[in-house]
Amino acid sequence: MLVGKIDRVGRIRTLHGDMGVWHKYTFGLAGERFFRALAEKGVLLATRCETCRKTYLPPKIYCPTCFAELTVWVELPPRGYVETYTFLYEDLEENRLTEPVAVAFVTFPGVEGGIIHRLGEVRPEEVCSGLEVEAVLAAERSGGLQDILYFRPSRE
Amino acid sequence: MRERVAIVGVGYTSFRPLSPEVSFREMVFEAACRAYADAGLEPDRVGTFVAVSEDYLEGTSIFDEYVPDQLGAVLKPVQTICQDGITAIASAYLQLATGLFEVALVEGHAKASNVLYPAHIEAFAMDPVFVRPLGLNPRFVAGLEMRSFLAQTGNTEEQVALVVAKNKANALKNPLAAYPALVTAEDVLASRPVATPVKELDIAPFADGAVVLILARESVARTLKSQPVYIRGIGWMQDTPNLDQRDWSQASYAELAGRMAYRQAGIRDPKEEICFAEVDDTFSYKELQHIEALGLARCGEAGVLLSEGYFLPDGPLPVNVSGGSLGNGYLYDASGLRSVLEVVLQLRGQAGERQLPDVRVGLAQSWRGIPTASGGVIILSNE
Ligand SMILES: [Zn+2]
Numbered sequence: 001m002l003v004g005k006i007d008r009v010g011r012i013r014t015l016h017g018d019m020g021v022w023h024k025y026t027f028g029l030a031g032e033r034f035f036r037a038l039a040e041k042g043v044l045l046a047t048r049c050e051t052c053r054k055t056y057l058p059p060k061i062y063c064p065t066c067f068a069e070l071t072v073w074v075e076l077p078p079r080g081y082v083e084t085y086t087f088l089y090e091d092l093e094e095n096r097l098t099e100p101v102a103v104a105f106v107t108f109p110g111v112e113g114g115i116i117h118r119l120g121e122v123r124p125e126e127v128c129s130g131l132e133v134e135a136v137l138a139a140e141r142s143g144g145l146q147d148i149l150y151f152r153p154s155r156e
Numbered sequence: 157m158r159e160r161v162a163i164v165g166v167g168y169t170s171f172r173p174l175s176p177e178v179s180f181r182e183m184v185f186e187a188a189c190r191a192y193a194d195a196g197l198e199p200d201r202v203g204t205f206v207a208v209s210e211d212y213l214e215g216t217s218i219f220d221e222y223v224p225d226q227l228g229a230v231l232k233p234v235q236t237i238c239q240d241g242i243t244a245i246a247s248a249y250l251q252l253a254t255g256l257f258e259v260a261l262v263e264g265h266a267k268a269s270n271v272l273y274p275a276h277i278e279a280f281a282m283d284p285v286f287v288r289p290l291g292l293n294p295r296f297v298a299g300l301e302m303r304s305f306l307a308q309t310g311n312t313e314e315q316v317a318l319v320v321a322k323n324k325a326n327a328l329k330n331p332l333a334a335y336p337a338l339v340t341a342e343d344v345l346a347s348r349p350v351a352t353p354v355k356e357l358d359i360a361p362f363a364d365g366a367v368v369l370i371l372a373r374e375s376v377a378r379t380l381k382s383q384p385v386y387i388r389g390i391g392w393m394q395d396t397p398n399l400d401q402r403d404w405s406q407a408s409y410a411e412l413a414g415r416m417a418y419r420q421a422g423i424r425d426p427k428e429e430i431c432f433a434e435v436d437d438t439f440s441y442k443e444l445q446h447i448e449a450l451g452l453a454r455c456g457e458a459g460v461l462l463s464e465g466y467f468l469p470d471g472p473l474p475v476n477v478s479g480g481s482l483g484n485g486y487l488y489d490a491s492g493l494r495s496v497l498e499v500v501l502q503l504r505g506q507a508g509e510r511q512l513p514d515v516r517v518g519l520a521q522s523w524r525g526i527p528t529a530s531g532g533v534i535i536l537s538n539e
Pocket residue numbers: 049050051052053063064065066067068
């Protein structure tokens with residue numbers, strides 16, 4: 001990369017600053033029910049709009065298509081499919097990772113949306129779009145995205 | 157018939173990887189002084205000011221309070237929006253169209269070198285419940301999208317690499333650009349993977365800089381010394397924020413913003429009627445995706461046309477003759493304003509060594525970057 005000539009940059013004063021900004025986030029009605037089912041029963045739930053004949057993952061209490069309130073909950077089949085994937089080589093501070101992280105967008109048949117998560121127990125050359133995968137859940141679950149450890153190629 | 161609106165003044169700094177000797181305010185001051193001089197106006201003629209910024213990128217909360225001083229906007233109507241630059245132009249355009257104001261100023265800047273860990277800011281923009289807990293560098297979004305775009309359209313990684321070679325070479329003729337270079341598609345393909353298939357050279361590096369544009373209603377524009385460049389159409393569009401609900405292969409926001417702008421401009425066949433375009437190339441594949449979304453090539457056709465030289469400066473439809481963000485540097489929300497600046501300079505015949513011959517209608521398009529699916533389109537004409 002070409003970088004402009006910088007003379008004596010060390011003599012220019014800078015102040016370092018950061019923002020101590022801390023939040024908490026409520027999951028909402030839909031998120032609460034989704035993560036409770038994941039923690040307690042180990043299943044993935046979605047909501048369904050009968051008018052639009054669409055099932056939404058992550059679940060919502062409103063239909064983004066027709067704006068109706070959604071009250072029908074359905075359990076997803078245990079297996080999903082990799083729609084698109086990437087191998088990520090950098091962390092949040094742009095440090096090079098020793099091993100790239102496989103990240104996938106996992107979709108389920110007949111469902112709008114999906115889940116973005118890591119892939120695990122898979123060789124890099126095995127990863128492809130259309131790969132059938134299943135969620136590997138944590139043994140101790142507290143209700144949150146971390147209850148899914150990763151998705152792996154599904155086993156018969 | 158509504159009175160037309162023109163861009164009557166442009167001001168800018170050069171775009172640089174670092175700007176250690178100046179503050180962001182001093183960069184904006186430089187760009188504003190040039191814009192006023194270019195338009196032949198004093199700040200007191202400006203009725204309304206619109207700025208784009210984002211608190212986290214500035215490192216200052218309630219950043220809009222920092223906007224007026226360096227623009228000559230103290231105790232004037234000022235609006236700061238957190239959107240991309242072309243959306244800011246749309247806001248100024250609408251304010252002029254109401255008849256309340258005669259002259260408006262639009263400002264955008266980037267002091268990207270002040271941001272130590274930009275990925276943390278993009279990560280904080282992710283859904284806090286369903287995505288952010290993964291703790292991933294948000295460039296994974298570009299990796300997922302590029303793979304899907306290539307698979308759905310049939311464009312290739314090699315064609316995407318040609319975008320980088322073209323834009324960095326175009327930037328060699330742009331004295332403002334931070335990252336001009338002669339690189340080959342092979343260099344790009346051999347650069348380190350970041351989020352496959354996105355590689356290091358596919359990503360526009362950050363730059364510091366400021367762009368100021370002055371807009372006026374036609375009746376005022378005609379009394380000024382600069383050659384007016386008319387806004388013939390402008391559109392802006394926002395897709396869902398949910399990564400999980402998007403179409404991973406298409407830039408629907410660009411397609412719909414383009415349609416909105418084309419309708420106003422009366423453009424039916426953009427490929428024939430647009431003389432040249434500056435489209436977002438924050439990631440190299442985005443240029444091909446945006447070209448197709450804007451109807452400047454059919455779906456799946458952009459890569460082939462590119463490899464045939466169609467989008468080169470001497471081709472039928474030059475794209476990013478300025479060097480784009482890959483050549484100039486990525487300026488966050490000011491990137492769209494930098495694209496508009498190039499279109500104005502070209503339409504005025506002031507683009508120096510890279511001047512395109514006989515251009516009448518130009519397009520600029522912006523994307524707000526990861527993790528957004530929003531942006532704007534503007535059609536400008538010197539007639
Ligand atoms: Zn519905």
